[in-house]
Structure formats: structure tokens, C-alpha cells
Amino acid sequence: MKVIMDLCIVPMGVGVSVSKYVAECQKVLQEAGLDHQLHAYGTNIEGDWDEVFAAVKRCHERVHAMGAPRITTSIKVGTRTDRNQTMQDKIDSVQTP
Amino acid sequence: MKVIMDLCIVPMGVGVSVSKYVAECQKVLQEAGLDHQLHAYGTNIEGDWDEVFAAVKRCHERVHAMGAPRITTSIKVGTRTDRNQTMQDKIDSVQTP
Amino acid sequence: MKVIMDLCIVPMGVGVSVSKYVAECQKVLQEAGLDHQLHAYGTNIEGDWDEVFAAVKRCHERVHAMGAPRITTSIKVGTRTDRNQTMQDKIDSVQTP
């Protein structure tokens, strides 16, 4: 089952700046070989359900290992059986309706 | 790794009423033996990371099997390494600060 | 326009425990006279669009005034024109499908 995900990981108890934790999660996604695109309030990811969610788990493990005692993460995840759709398809469908 | 999750599954392309799909997901959570609590805009779930996310996947599979061609799901998921905390602890900490 | 909302306010840069900030937001909602129900990962709120969103803004103002330099908030908000529906109706429709 293929998914398109929006992922936003928020480490808590590490002060106000969290960019180094987000950068580490970008590395996790790259190591996983997953298509992903950072935006100003999260990261879009595309791939197989199990691979994408395994990467999300590794992000939590990695951010805890960096010293964050608490993490709250927001995820939007879409699946569809009617057609195959990429992240770019979703953007194109809005921009050229 | 233990998680507390808030899960909101939205089937698309099945009309305006989606309660039967949400009811089916409640069954999935019960079958999985996971502590869970329905509220007016989602369901709180507590358990081991892998078991909770496996149940979320089964919810998507089950809702697609019921005929929904598209699903968009919102998830909040919290983990912490500093202490063990239940769903009820979170509520108590706010109500008796 | 009536809304049912799920609100989850996360203060950042104030350490790992945020319950006193959440408790303060409960006060804001009570002062506003809005129907609301705390759960383990947020608060459900019901009311007129403008009143509910004005309360959300006051929550941000109050939490900043308490000393939190940064806040990231997750909101789900539902509106419908086909029928009037309360938070309890949503729960009932799932539990007695």
C-alpha cells in the first residue's frame, strides 16, 4: 500500500530551536531512500506504507538518542485504491485544474 | 517504545456520513487489544509503537475493503523517555495541576 | 457558521512538562463559555466559528504571557451545511451505527 505523508516532528524539552533535530530526520529519510520534500511546516514523503512508517519510527529513536526526552509528532497520511498518484501529481492537479 | 496516539481517519468518496467506517476502526482497535478512547474528533490509543501502527494500517486496509477509494488520516503521536505516562495521567496532570 | 474543533496547543522552550499551560487554556475556554471536553491529546470545542477561533487566539496570547517563547498548535476543524451536529452526536453515531 502506497502512501503520501506529511510529517512534522516536534522535540520537547530541548529549548526553542529544534532545527538540528529536523535536519537529523531529513538524514533518516535520505538513508531510507524515500522521496521527500521539506516545507516550512513539515516534510512530504512518498513510498510504501511499511517503509515510510519504519522511517518515522527511526526519526523518533534518533531524536530521543540526541537527547530530546519528549516528542510530539503530527502526521497526515493518504492512501488511495482508485489510482496511483505522486506528490507532484497532487500539486499539478491543483495548479492546472 | 510506548506511544500515546490521537487517530482521525477520514474516508473520501463515500458521501458525507462516515460513521460506519469509524465504527469499523473501533473494532480493529478492540481486536488488537489496544487501550483506546473515542472522542468527538478522533480516538486516543495507547500501546507499543509497532502494535499501534500495525492497527492503523489495518484500519486503512479495512476501510478500503469496505469500499472507500481514498483515505486521509490525521495522527498525533507522542513518545517520551523521561517517564512512563498513560492517557489518564495526561488528563489528570491538566485537571489537578 | 458552527464548528466542532479539536485543539492541541504545544508550548516550546519551557521544558518537558506543559500541563500548566494546557490548564490555563482550559480556563480560557471556560471564560469564553464554550462547550469543551478535554481528552488525552487535545480538547474538543463546539461553538460559533468566530467565538471558537477568538478563544484559540487568546490561548496563544495567554501561553506567551506565561513565558512560552514559541507555540506550535494542531487544530482540526469541521463545518457542515447539511445538518446540525453536536460533539455528542458524533460520538453517538459511531457507537450506535
Next chain:
Amino acid sequence: MKVIMDLCIVPMGVGVSVSKYVAECQKVLQEAGLDHQLHAYGTNIEGDWDEVFAAVKRCHERVHAMGAPRITTSIKVGTRTDRNQTMQDKIDSVQTP
């Protein structure tokens, strides 16, 4: 109070394809003169709290007027008092940590 928002509007009861509704919301944001950036699972918006939330309300009104009987919207909204930060700053802080 300045906000950075991530907005994802999901019309329900209008079938599986919702791109024309999302495109209409892009128009609402343009008409409001708000900085915004579409991505594969939502739109980032930057501006004054009241202006941004007024635009979100107009999106709901417009999408209902187009015929959608029900809308469920996911919002992430960030405010901070310690510094001024743009959407591009957030991306830069991760990419050049």
C-alpha cells in the same frame, strides 16, 4: 501576532477528487494578499493572525458555496515571541544547520 500556518482543507461528500476546491482556496489566499506556498499535502501561509484566520474562514465559506456539504480541515499554526521568522527562514535553518 504573526503566524506561520499549514492548512489542509478536505471537502467531504463531493467524491474522490477535491482539487478544484483546493484551487479555489488558493484564489482566496491570493485575494487576501497572503504569502503562501502549496505543497503536496497542504499550503503554508504566513501573515498576521487575524488576516490568516479570516482567509481560512473564507475558504470554508467558499468551499461550502461550491457545494461541499461538509469540510474537515487540519491546521498547524506557530507563533513565537523570541524572534521574527519567515517560512523561508524555517527551511533554511534545517538545510544549513
